[in-house]
Amino acid sequence: MVYVGVDVGATFIRVGLVDDGGNVVDKLKVRQPTSGDENTVAEVIIKAIKDLTRSRSIDGIGIGSIGPLDLRRGIVPLAPNAPIKRFKLVEPIIREFGVTVVLGNDAMAAAWGEYLFGIGRGVNNLVYITFSTGIGAGVIVDGHLLVGKDGNAHEIGHAVINVDSDIKCGCGGYGHWEALGSGANVPKVIRAFIRNRTYRSKLYERLMRNEDVTTEEVFQAYYEGDELARDFIDNFLMKIHAAGIATVMNAYDPELIVLGGSMALNHRELFRRGIEKYLGMYLAVNPARIEFTRFGDDVGIIGAAALVYKIPDSLRRFVDGYISTYLKK
Ligand SMILES: [Zn+2]
Incomplete structure (x- = not known):
């Protein structure tokens, strides 16, 4: 099984492929876009995931993002530290790849990564x-x-x-x-x-x-x-x-x-x-x-992947919501 971990930081977005032992198999880093609309960040992430996975199949995508978050809608409504303050994450990404997507705050993801793998x-x-x-x-x-x-x-x-x-x-x-x-x-x-x-x-x-x-x-x-x-x-x-x-x-x-x-x-x-x-x-x-x-710089990627490797009970209702809202139509 291979999971994608996406670490959405204020300056960089890191994307990695993580195996079920919590090891980073491959990764890349792109800059946060400095201008654009609420879809731009997701577009950058989608391209990075495609560049990384090429034709490999993936078993799920975990995202750990700067916050604060609106988990129900899968968006960042107002990020004080990011260049684009409001952006969508879950909807465009789950529609693009058609796999389970789990969103959490970046530090929440890192905690889960340390708990499962670290x-x-x-x-x-x-x-x-x-x-x-x-x-x-x-x-x-x-x-x-x-x-x-x-x-x-x-x-x-x-x-x-x-x-x-x-x-x-x-x-x-x-x-x-x-x-x-x-x-x-x-x-x-x-x-x-x-x-x-x-x-x-x-x-x-x-x-x-x-x-x-x-x-x-x-x-x-x-x-x-x-x-x-x-x-x-x-x-x-x-x-x-x-x-x-x-x-x-x-x-x-x-x-x-x-x-x-x-x-x-x-x-x-x-x-x-x-x-x-x-x-x-x-x-x-x-x-x-x-x-x-x-985990050094990889903590965000590993944590994000951990969120989808073993979905925390407390995030389950949001994940089920994304699937029923965006995939089953
Ligand atoms: Zn404050």
Whole structure:
């Protein structure tokens, strides 16, 4: 059996063929279209799947997408981080290929992938958290994948971490974990951080000259010993992440938290140390074990394929809906 896993990110769409052992057999990566209508993203995905499978037959397609989602309609109604904000996923794809299509949030898919094939195999209480453009989570409690009414039961990236913050999140809210700590927001947050502070620091001088600074440059400056980067990451950013992770532990009481996403995977030691330093300040329950995903960039593809390899009970009603609405006519 071969499944297609589609990982719809804010910048890239990754498509892979995954076997029933959770191994990626073949894969490709395309850019998110930057303009178009609500069908454009699906058209790009359909072409990528065709390029990848050629004439091979497939047993199902799993999609893990940036959210928030409207699972019943199989669409992304308003993605704060994507160039095209509203797009269809399930309908055009299921009509094109005529196989079972399962849609979930990207982090939800990754959690299911870790549970079936990865580091969380058999761990019935597990949360996957991704740290990249945004911050997202997938949550399994008692072996049950949390979904919610529209598919957004785990949008913990929008947990309020600081009620006094005037930094606006992509979703429109204030003080959200994602607004204060995601990869896309670090350059904005560090500007707010230096208000009323001074540093002997190259990074500080660049910011004061209003130069553009990327998230990776902030981390680079950290490793070079830059005073501002050190203070910001050690004493602010990691505190934000520890508070977010503690919130996840307090809410779901997991045995295991799996961390993924480029920001966490590229800076494991910083995350490990920062979380260890601050977690206890915010924790109400016994802490969970924290590990990093071993799937790297493939976690989204493997997770998406896992959704269709073994359809979670909580997604079944949506999947049945797609089949009866789009295929049986
Ligand atoms: Zn938000």
